[in-house]
Amino acid sequence: MAHGGGGQLTQSLIDKLMLAEFDNPALNEKNDSAVLAINSERLSFTTDSYVVNPLFFPGGDIGKLAVCGTLNDLAMSGARPLFLSCGLIIEEGFAIDSLQKIIHSMSHQAKAAGVNIVTGDTKVVEKGKGDGLYINTSGIGVLDTAMSLSPSMLQHDDVVIINGDIGRHGIAIMAQREGFKLEQTLESDCADLSGLVKLLLDSGIDIHCMRDLTRGGLATALIEISTAANKQIMLDETAIAIADPVRSVCEVLGLDPYYVANEGRFISILPSAQAAQALAIMHAHPLGKQAAVIGNVHKGSQAMVTIKNRIGTTRILQLLSGSQLPRIC
Amino acid sequence: MSIQINRKKLQVTGIIQGVGFRPFIYRQASQLALKGWASNTGDGVTVDIEGSPSALEAFIETLQKKPPINSKIESLTITNLPVCGYQQFELRNSAGQQHSMFISPDIATCPACIDELLDPSNRRYQYAFTSCSQCGPRYSIINALPYDRERTAMHTFPLCQACQHEYENPSDRRFHAQTIACPDCGPTVELLTHQGKYLADNITAIKQASAALTKGKIIALKGIGGFQLLANASLQASIEQLRLHKSRPEKPFALMCRDIAQVDTIATPSALEKKLLLSAAAPIVLMDKLIACSTLAEGVAPDNTRIGIMLPCSPLHHLLLRYLPFPLVTTSGNLCNEPICIDNQQALDRLANIADLFLIHNRPILRPVDDSVVQTIHNEATLLRAARGYAPITIKLADNQSAQHPQRPTLAVGGHLKNTFAISNGDYAMISQHNGDLESLESITGFKHNIADLSQLLEYHPELIAHDQHPEYASSHYAKSLHLPTVSVQHHHAHLLSCMAEHAIKPPLLGIVCDGNGLGDNDTLWGGEFFTLDPSSSISRIASLRTFSLLGGAIAIKEPRRSALAILWEYMGDRVFEHTSLAPISAFTEEEKALLQPMLNRRINSPRSSSLGRLFDCVASLLDLCQVSSYEGQAAQRLEQCFAATASDDYYRVLWQQNKELTRFDWQPLLSDIIDDLNNAVPKPLIACKFHNTLVEMMVDMTHKSGQKRVILSGGSFQNRYLSETLIRRLSALDIKVYWQQKLPCNDGGLALGQLLAASNRGTHNVLGNSR
Ligand SMILES: [Fe+3]
Ligand SMILES: [Mg+2]
Ligand SMILES: [Zn+2]
Ligand SMILES: [Zn+2]
Structure with a gap:
């Protein structure tokens, strides 16, 4: 599922079912x-459910993820996070000390x-009806600010900046x-981006759009933006950092890192x-040391994300x- | 007593425009004292003539039996009309609305024009655009139909008096030659630096380019259907530079030789291969390399016993090669995965890092037409890439496919790699030139442009779109973007139907379709398939290869060692990692193996496949011939070529697994036999040969089991000459009629025609696949 989710199937589920019924x-x-x-x-209002497996992983756990993920969604809309809620669905028999660690x-x-976690709910489901904890x-x-962040703000010649690998x-x-045995342990990049985003917003930079690169990775996020904006976004492969262990696992597994969460x-x-x-602002912040321009917005109105490689083909x-x-015959 | 006079109207269709057909008609009519007229129409030529019955009969007989050499008459309808008393015979201006499904491909320079080119007393001596009514560019310069100069890229070159005179003189070779030109009125050649600076023109430019090639420079040359990159094939440094800048580390290069005598110093062409070299299409012909060939630099076709060679196809090429003592490496003027450049500025922009000099001219190329590739199978010419000299290809659809169910105009968008597309109109299908691999934005843009281009040329508006079942093919994406009804066609069904259409044969029959991969049912990738077609044309998949994992999806195709690991793991389990003496196992690092083991056990990113192409990869990896390939088909080619000199009839065990509906060829006994042979130090060439023979026996055995008397072979695996020829021989000896693809490639370049057929069959039953 590193690839999984966030693709066409999820898209059409959302479009056909939710948008049609809820319509507002x-x-x-x-x-x-x-x-x-x-x-x-x-106000900015968001919700997210976390079903990650495993619950504990290098660089974090489901608890950290559940808080950071929602903080990041708020930050991406340009908001300063104020309050969170917490709903737990616990599988019967889930170890109490694990739960403690996660809540902590x-x-x-x-x-x-x-921010404060100001409201919550807890449900216990029968054994076998959940993966430990959701x-x-x-x-x-x-x-x-009065600033409005949205794909429709994209302009020809805008640049795309990422905060790291x-x-x-x-x-x-x-x-x-x-159960991969990796040479070097690889930590999740799980982090709260709201502090860094606040610095950018306060600086008065005219940001047109922001998006966190969760499910479906860099590629999916940009495709969604490009589709909504009806603009071509062109990336430069040589500018996008990928850590060696990520690159080598992706190579062996045949995964495309642009789609990895x-x-x-x-x-x-x-x-x-x-x-x-x-x-400059990003480089001075711990979560933006590797920040770089990785692409730009093209003129014309063709919704498409393209990536140019080292030898110049797209x-x-x-x-x-x-x-x-595979498509190769 | 008055002489009897009759009048007849002849309507001729086929490839009859741009091949000297009307001048031929004129001469015949004049000789026989027939009166009337002839005219190009949208879909052919109309002749209206009067004369004595015997003269008319002689005229028609010559037309049918001795038409101009490059013409192809598809149909001839004759009607009698009341005599109206014509006084002379004339060629009338072209007219007509209905558009043809026939367009002449580009034709290589004819012997008469070559003679003029080299004759100092001729006014076209050393003129790079010499052509006549029998030769010259056609498809690549046609702007609109019917074919007349004002609708070609030559319309900007008004004829001088001398040319006009030849054009109007019925006894001249250039009577009504639309591409007629001379140094006074025609296009000119220029030599530029890679920065676009002018150096020289015409014959001086050509001579300077020759000199530069001698010194090892790389030249970008504007050919007939696009730019080509040329390098001195005897200079290793030159070849290395070309490989480096083209990102093409090992894939064999094709050569251009100045004449057959030079070919003989490099290869051992058969009579048929020579005939193909000298044909009007002038394709790249694959042939056996001379074992002791010292003229070529090592890097031209490393590790290959075969080599692709072509002869000059235009006067410019003839002049450039004439005085060179060495052949030229000739490769398409493009960057990796991009379409071939056709425009001067575009070439200077894209190829400046590769080429030192640009030999260009001012006759526009209107559409990209790459060089064609042909090989002989069972002493028959077999296309591997259909482009210059062949494209566009028109194929008459068998009666049951169209005539009784007039079908909607259909566009079949073809596959993802080696793309061609096809359109159908009435009884005919037209297949486009090779569009390359649709892997880059540039090539997808080119593909769309070429579809629009052909539609415009033929004034064609499809109402139905056929595409491959694989949703992620760029061609499938395009099909869905058109907002027209679509039909999704299974990859191997399309291969099978393509071969059937080419030979105009009808079921019942057995189809053996083997290739790399195509999407089958349940997200498995097929590629070693046996189908039967019953008389009602319904297809059943009766047998296939036992499946295995493609470890990592697409990357498994680039790394033959992955197929070997996955296949061995199927029956050895994790113990396979202990067999470190096996080449594929030792080809992985410990870190890689640490990831591959959980990948295999948990089937991470490992779609299942029944591909014969991957079984070839597996064996090539076991024999340590290729662990990671740098071009498509490399492992299979090495496996085929390694035993050229080792003839054996031996083969390994052929065993089938009998499942409910499907019989599976079990590769396990075959592989354990191969590993035994390896352990017993049996020579690798012999193992490779026995492997090929086993596949032949397997296919013969399944043919027996199917009870069919006619067998179709299609799919990229049949590019393997040994496999195809041995199988054809074995089946023919058993009185089974074998059909293999000849007019179209058996690789994915042939898919589009099959898609058209599938769409029409299903269309008539009103069962549209995944229609929108
Ligand atoms: Fe195929
Ligand atoms: Mg979210
Ligand atoms: Zn000629
Ligand atoms: Zn002239």
């Missing part, structure tokens, strides 16, 4: 968070971000789950004139349709 302006924006105008305030890491992560978190944040989370999780990586799309300023990144079957 906030939902129809199809962002990870809904931005809601209440009186004079603009949730609280630790929330405190570090300066967590749902919802989050509310407030938008301090890609693929660590997906490969770390997979290695743990499938991350939990502490995001892209921001902004005018090229402000790229240097954005990079490949189209497509939404994955379920399993990846």
